[in-house]
Amino acid sequence: MPSLNPSFTPINWEQATPDTLLERIAEAKIVGMGGAGFPTAEKIALAQKHPPNFVIANGMETDPGVNADKVLLERHLDDVLTGLRIVAKILSAVQSFVAIAHERTVQDAQSLLIDNETVRYLKPTFQNGAERELIQILTGHVVKDNSFPAFDGCLVLNVHTLFAIAEAIAGKPLTKRLVTVNDETRWIDIGTPVEEILESRDPIRVGCYATGKRPRANEVLTAKVNAISNDKSVRALPCIHCGWCDEACPRELPVESLFVLAEQLKPNLDVQDALNRCNDCGACVIACPSNIHLLDHVRALRQRNDTERERISRATQARIRFDAREQRLRSDAMSSDAKRSERMQQQHKWQ
Amino acid sequence: MAVTDRPKFQTTGIMVHVVIALLPGLGVSAWFLGPKMLLVVLISILVAVATEAIGTRSVLTLRDGSAVVTGMLIGLCLPPSVAIWVPIVASVSAITLGKLLFGGLGKNLFNPAMVGYALVLIAFPMQLVYLDGLTGATALDVLKHHERESLDQLVNHPAFGLVGSKHFEWMNLAFLVGGLYLVLLRIVPWLIPLSVLLGIAVPALVFFPLGDAMHSFGSPWFHLFAGGTMLTAFFIATDPVTSPSTKLPQIMYGFFVGSVAFFIRCFGTWADGFAFAILLANAFLPLLEPKKVALDK
Numbered sequence: 001m002p003s004l005n006p007s008f009t010p011i012n013w014e015q016a017t018p019d020t021l022l023e024r025i026a027e028a029k030i031v032g033m034g035g036a037g038f039p040t041a042e043k044i045a046l047a048q049k050h051p052p053n054f055v056i057a058n059g060m061e062t063d064p065g066v067n068a069d070k071v072l073l074e075r076h077l078d079d080v081l082t083g084l085r086i087v088a089k090i091l092s093a094v095q096s097f098v099a100i101a102h103e104r105t106v107q108d109a110q111s112l113l114i115d116n117e118t119v120r121y122l123k124p125t126f127q128n129g130a131e132r133e134l135i136q137i138l139t140g141h142v143v144k145d146n147s148f149p150a151f152d153g154c155l156v157l158n159v160h161t162l163f164a165i166a167e168a169i170a171g172k173p174l175t176k177r178l179v180t181v182n183d184e185t186r187w188i189d190i191g192t193p194v195e196e197i198l199e200s201r202d203p204i205r206v207g208c209y210a211t212g213k214r215p216r217a218n219e220v221l222t223a224k225v226n227a228i229s230n231d232k233s234v235r236a237l238p239c240i241h242c243g244w245c246d247e248a249c250p251r252e253l254p255v256e257s258l259f260v261l262a263e264q265l266k267p268n269l270d271v272q273d274a275l276n277r278c279n280d281c282g283a284c285v286i287a288c289p290s291n292i293h294l295l296d297h298v299r300a301l302r303q304r305n306d307t308e309r310e311r312i313s314r315a316t317q318a319r320i321r322f323d324a325r326e327q328r329l330r331s332d333a334m335s336s337d338a339k340r341s342e343r344m345q346q347q348h349k350w351q
Numbered sequence: 352m353a354v355t356d357r358p359k360f361q362t363t364g365i366m367v368h369v370v371i372a373l374l375p376g377l378g379v380s381a382w383f384l385g386p387k388m389l390l391v392v393l394i395s396i397l398v399a400v401a402t403e404a405i406g407t408r409s410v411l412t413l414r415d416g417s418a419v420v421t422g423m424l425i426g427l428c429l430p431p432s433v434a435i436w437v438p439i440v441a442s443v444s445a446i447t448l449g450k451l452l453f454g455g456l457g458k459n460l461f462n463p464a465m466v467g468y469a470l471v472l473i474a475f476p477m478q479l480v481y482l483d484g485l486t487g488a489t490a491l492d493v494l495k496h497h498e499r500e501s502l503d504q505l506v507n508h509p510a511f512g513l514v515g516s517k518h519f520e521w522m523n524l525a526f527l528v529g530g531l532y533l534v535l536l537r538i539v540p541w542l543i544p545l546s547v548l549l550g551i552a553v554p555a556l557v558f559f560p561l562g563d564a565m566h567s568f569g570s571p572w573f574h575l576f577a578g579g580t581m582l583t584a585f586f587i588a589t590d591p592v593t594s595p596s597t598k599l600p601q602i603m604y605g606f607f608v609g610s611v612a613f614f615i616r617c618f619g620t621w622a623d624g625f626a627f628a629i630l631l632a633n634a635f636l637p638l639l640e641p642k643k644v645a646l647d648k
């Protein structure tokens with residue numbers, strides 16, 4: 001738990017070696033706070049091995065209705081930039097970028113930049129926040145489907161992660177983070193039970209309404225959660241076939257049809273390709289006028305398909321084992337027949 | 352940041368906006384056809400809502416507001432001179448036969464309002480004739496039943512107004528205004544009303560010059576502003592449940608509705624053909640827009 005971190009001595013990052021800095025980030029147990037939850041030190045170490053090394057601060061806030069990035073940038077822009085410079089120093093990065101979806105903050109950032117740093121305003125769309133898309137827009141580099149950004153020397157870190165890095169280097173452990181609770185963004189202690197964050201008894205989602213999931217039993221707030229929201233989908237109305245979900249999907253998937261299939265509560269391997277292409281952005285959920293949580297249905301169908309594929313592969317393996325055993329028994333029987341007749345012949349000889 | 356370019360609507364909100372958009376048309380209709388129009392609309396709405404509540408044994412299904420819209424559309428299609436039981440029969444059958452029998456909102460194949468309206472149109476045709484104190488008949492009736500009259504006479508007939516049919520042109524204008532409101536809010540996809548209007552105007556453009564002194568088919572302007580053209584184009588053909596949601600099917604669907612209505616107006620037995628055009632188009636919907644269940648990449 002980050003809250004159990006000891007308090008560190010401050011490090012003067014401008015003089016420290018990259019190894020000291022990286023070690024501190026690992027010690028502070030900082031994870032991707034944009035939702036990935038992947039250990040940040042490992043991510044940086046991976047990118048370190050693969051130049052050319054671009055660092056991108058991701059303040060795109062793709063989750064609809066969430067303001068946590070905006071509020072952080074308004075209040076702690078300098079700390080976020082410090083975090084960015086620390087990472088740039090570890091990587092000896094050639095270029096740093098800040099991608100922001102709020103025009104006002106872009107102007108604030110412009111005056112604070114130094115060489116090799118660029119701030120860009122990008123329109124907040126469901127696409128622009130995704131790692132690969134960001135890298136392509138900012139650096140022009142296309143990360144191939146079978147590769148990973150870190151292998152191409154591109155490192156995208158959420159602004160909250162960068163803030164936490166700056167804090168850790170300054171000797172302050174990560175104990176709280178900015179969370180958008182319905183409409184209001186405030187600091188909440190990491191480790192707070194999620195059910196206690198919202199007063200109301202209504203069902204909630206951990207994350208924003210569109211992409212968040214229902215809480216597990218006794219779930220507590222972790223560093224990667226940027227929002228706690230009321231779950232409107234409990235009052236869903238019938239689907240009126242308006243097609244707005246299909247229209248909203250940035251991957252152009254037939255969302256309504258996937259929903260219809262998911263409602264059959266059966267696996268459907270024909271649509272696996274579409275399920276794989278869905279990037280869980282939640283655009284369809286926001287578009288639906290009937291408050292149907294389409295992403296829940298997509299995820300449920302994905303889950304059923306996974307189980308089904310596992311069952312099929314288990315069945316195939318069992319079949320293979322069974323055939324092999326049959327074969328073995330048959331050949332054993334044959335060889336014991338052969339042995340017996342051999343023995344009989346030998347007995348013959350002795351008589 | 353919410354990341355959508357459409358203002359966020361809820362299904363209930365959609366229905367509220369549709370009712371608001373229908374109000375100018377309702378007001379103008381009541382102005383020209385008499386206040387009894389309001390009574391007919393009110394009865395249709397109340398009966399539709401009650402039928403849905405009783406049929407589903409729950410008031411929860413009323414939340415979406417679709418029963419109100421169905422009732423309102425039925426009331427607006429009926430002439431104010433009808434006997435009071437006509438809107439009752441129409442609304443009850445619209446909700447039961449048109450909707451509940453299919454499994455409720457979203458599962459129906461046919462537009463419920465048109466199911467109810469077509470039923471009373473077939474069963475009690477005499478009830479549905481517009482008996483306007485002034486003219487005695489609408490221009491669409493004149494167009495159909497006075498084929499031998501010359502064009503000049505036709506246009507001078509008291510049932511004709513400036514471009515369309517007297518009174519009805521103003522009602523159509525009011526529905527057009529309400530319809531544009533829905534299009535601007537992007538609740539209604541603009542392609543459907545546009546193709547319905549083209550579907551009726553293009554055949555009219557072709558046939559109008561073919562009409563001679565003995566037999567007029569009516570000009571495109573006349574058809575656009577007569578009968579229930581605008582009401583159908585913007586409010587009935589755009590029912591999301593029974594209309595396509597992708598572009599090409601929307602164009603085909605709209606054009607089909609418009610042109611079938613034109614041919615029924617000019618060659619069929621009924622004065623206005625939109626109800627049957629809609630039902631026919633609904634029946635073809637699975638062909639026009641096969642649900643993309645077999646998914647392409």
Ligand code: SF4
Nearest residue numbers: 249278279281282284
């Ligand atoms: S189906 Fe997936 S990719 Fe498409 S809008 Fe919904 S969540 Fe986004």
Ligand code: SF4
Nearest residue numbers: 239240242243245288
């Ligand atoms: S947006 Fe909602 S109501 Fe509209 S088609 Fe999709 S699931 Fe149905």
